[in-house]
Amino acid sequence: MELLRFITCGSVDDGKSTLIGRLLYESKLLYADHLAALEADSRRVGTRGGELDFALLVDGLAAEREQGITIDVAYRFFSTEARRFIVADTPGHEQYTRNMVTGASTADAAVILLDAGKGVLSQTRRHARIVSLLGIRHVALAVNKLDLLSYSREAFEKVCFEFTEFAADLGFAEITCVPMSATEGVNVVGHSELTPWYDGKTLLQWLESVVVTPEENGPSRFLVQWVNRPDRTFRGFSGRVLRGTLRQGDEVRVLPGDRASTVERIVTMDGDLTEALAGSSVTVVLADDVDASRGDLLASAADPPRVADTFQAHLVWLNEAGLLPGRQYLAKIGARTHGFTATKALQLNEIGVDSVHFDAPVPFESYRTNRDLGSFVVLDRLTNATVGAGMIDFALRSPNLRWQTLTVDKQARIERNGHRPCVVWLTGLSGAGKSTIADLVEKALHADGRHTFLLDGDNVRHGLNSDLGFSDADRVENIRRIAEVAALMVDAGLIVLVSFISPFRAERALARSLVAENEFCEVFVDTPLEVAEQRDPKGLYARARRGELANFTGIDSPYEPPENPEVRLDTTALSPEQAAEVVVARLRALGIC
C-alpha cells in the first residue's frame, strides 16, 4: 500500500475541517468513542444545530474550540483499501501563511477548497501560489458548499474556468475540479444523485489515483547524517538516499570537499543491499578511507550537483520579528547548519525573492529539481526559533571565484608596523562615555607609535551612512557597514577603535566574525540608563522622553548588553582616564601593543 501526503487549504469557513472530518467518517475511521464524543460536542458547541459537526473532530486544541478557528497545522491519518493518507490541515486566515507553507513542505498533492458562492478570492489565488511555490504539482479544486446553490452546474463550471485560467502558469501537472458539499457528503467519497451532471472523480477517488512521480530517477544523492563507528573495523555513513538509486559499486563524489570513492557496501540491520531506492535510510561503506562527515553528500560521480555559497532564493518569513538585511542568522540545509545572511527586509508571512549567502559552500540543487537539496530553514542565533524558510532558485556566485592572492599581506604589514592589528569595539548607551574613552585610548596608542584609526558613530553617520535612519533595519545595516570597514582597516594593519552604540548582540557578533579570533576586543562601556540620562551631554534623552526622537536606544528601542566582553568598564566607578588605561592594559595583555 502506498502513502500519499496531501494538504487541504482554503479560507476561513470554506469547510476544510468539515471536509477532513467527513473523510474520516466516510472511510469508517471514526471509532465509536470518538463518535460519541463528537455527538456530545456537536450538541454543546456545534454550529449545526445539534447535527454532527465534523469540524469539531479536527479542531483539537481547547483554545480553538473556544475561538472557532484552526490555529495550527494538524496532521490526520486515514486509509482506504488503495492507499494510506496523511493530511495536513492548514488554516485559511491570511496571517497564518506560515502554517500553510509548513503543511505544503511535506505534501505530494493539494486540495484547495473554495466556497462556490464566493468564487475565486484573492486568498484562493494566494493559496494556489504557495502550493505552486512549494513544488506541489497535483491539485484538486474542491468547489464546496454547492448545496447552497442548489447544486448548480453553471456555478460550478464558472468557478472551475476562472481558477483553471488563473492557475495556467503556476506549473501544475493537473488540476481536477470537484463539485462538492462537505457537510452533506456530496462527491466526497461516492457520487451523488444531487449532481447527476458530474461524472468525473469524487475527491476520494482523485486522492486514491493521483500519480506522484517517484524520485528514483535521476542521479543519485545520499546525505550523510551520522558517522557510524561501532569499533575500529567498521566505518560507515548513516543517512538517506534523497534521490536516484544508490548501487553497490557506484562511483561517487563526496561533496562539498569533492573527493572520489566507490560504494563498497550498503548496510542495514536486515542484511546488505545491492541497491537503495530514493527515500530509504541506510548505512554506506566506501571502498576508500576518505574523510566524510555529517552533512556531506555522496553524489553520482557522473552527475554531481554544484557547490555554491550565494543564491537567489524564495524566502518565506515565519516570525513576528521581521528579517533584518545583513543580520547574521543560521540556516540548516541538508544536515549542515551555517551562518546565513539575506539582503532584503521581510515581515511575518511575507514571501520574497532575495539574494542569500551561506558562510560556507554547500552542495545544492534548485528546489524545483530536488526538494531536499534546495530547501533550508533560517534559525535565529539568540532565540533558536525557526524564523524563515527558503527555496533555492539558482546559484549567484561560484565559490570557485576566490580571493585574489596579494603579495603584500597582513603578515607583511605586521612586520612593517611592529604591532598586530585589531578592532577595539566600544559599545554602550548614548552618553555612556564611549567617544571620550576611545579618544583617550587612541591618544595613548598614537603617542606610543601605534598605527590607529577611530571610527565614531556620529561622524560616520554624516558620510558613509548618511542614507540610514534609526529603524531596527537601518541600525543593523549601519553596524554591518562599520564592521566591514573595520575589517578592511585591520587588513591594512591598523588598530581600529570603533565607538558605536551598536545595541544588538547579533551585529556585534557579526563584527567579531569578520576578523580573526585574536583581532577583536569588545569593550562594554557600562553606564546605567539613569546615569547616562542624567549626563545627557547632547540633550538627546530629554528629547526622546518628550517623544521628539523615535527609536532611541534605552528609551523605546532595546539595548542588548554583551554577555562576555573582553573588557567591561564601570563608568560610575572609573574616570575616563582610568577607563582608557584599563583598555590599553588589556590590549597589551592580548599582545596587540
Place this chain on the structure above:
Amino acid sequence: MDHLDRLEADSVDIFREAVAESERPVLLYSIGKDSSVLLHLARKAFYPSKPPFPLLHVDTTWKFREMIEFRDRTAAELGLELIVHRNPECVALGINPFDHGSARHTDLWKTQGLRQALDEHRFDVAFGGARRDEEASRAKERVFSFRTAQHQWDPKNQRPELWRLYNTRVAPGESIRVFPLSNWTELDVWRYVERERIPVVPLYFAAQRPVVDRDGMLIMVDDDRMPLSEPPRQELVRFRTLGCYPLTGAVRSEARTVAEIVEEMRAATTSERQGRLIDHDQSGSMERKKREGYF
C-alpha cells in the same frame, strides 16, 4: 516503497538527526507496543552500532508484572543501559490510584517523576513513542517538540517544522521531545510488529485472566494490593494499551496472535485510548497534561 517502508525510513531519519545534534539523548521506554517499535527502529537507525543512548522507564510501581519482566529481559538481551526512575516522594507517601485518585496518581508518579529524571540526568533530547492519531492535541504537536527549562509545552508557540529540516537548537536547561512515530497509526504499528516480528508484552494477546468490573471497565487483578469486594472472575481478554494495571481496561478478545490482532483492529469500533481512565477526567485533559510536561 510501501507505506511501512516509508514510515520506517522517516523514523530512522528522525532518530539520526536527533542523535547527531544532541548531547545527551534518552529513549523514554514505557514497555508498550509503541515502545517496542520505537526501540526496533532505533536499533535499525544505528546498526551496526547499538543505539547510542540509554532507556529510561518512569516507573509507578503499579505496572503489570509482565511488563516489568519484559522490560528487564529486553534491556538485558539488547545490552542497553536501563534507567528506572521512581518518584521518591511517591514512594515515601505510597501514592496509589485507589486512595489518591487516577489524576493525582498519574501527575505525581508520571509527570513529576519524568521531570525529575530528565533534570537529574540533564537529558537534552528525549525520544517518545507518542503518535498523532492518539488524541486531538497530539495531532498538532511537532516531531521535534520544544520544552522550556520547566519542561513545558506551549501549543500556541511551537517552532514551524518544514520538510525534514528539524530545529534541534536549545539553550542550557531546555530540551526537545522527539516523536519518531508521529505519523504512524495504531494499525501501522501492529502491521509493522507483524512484518518485523517484534516482541511485545504477552498482555496484548488474549488469554484467560482474572478481572473485575470498575467504572465500566474490565480491570485485571494483577496482585493483592487491589481492594476487592467481589472475587475476580476468569475471562478471555487482552489489552490494547498498557499502563498502570488498576487504570487500564482489558477488552474481551480472542486474538492470540499479531495477525489476529491486525484483523481485529480492522474491524474495531473504539479507539485504543478508550481503555485509559486518565484521558477521560475532563474534555481537553490530554492537552492540559501535556502542557504540564506529561508525555
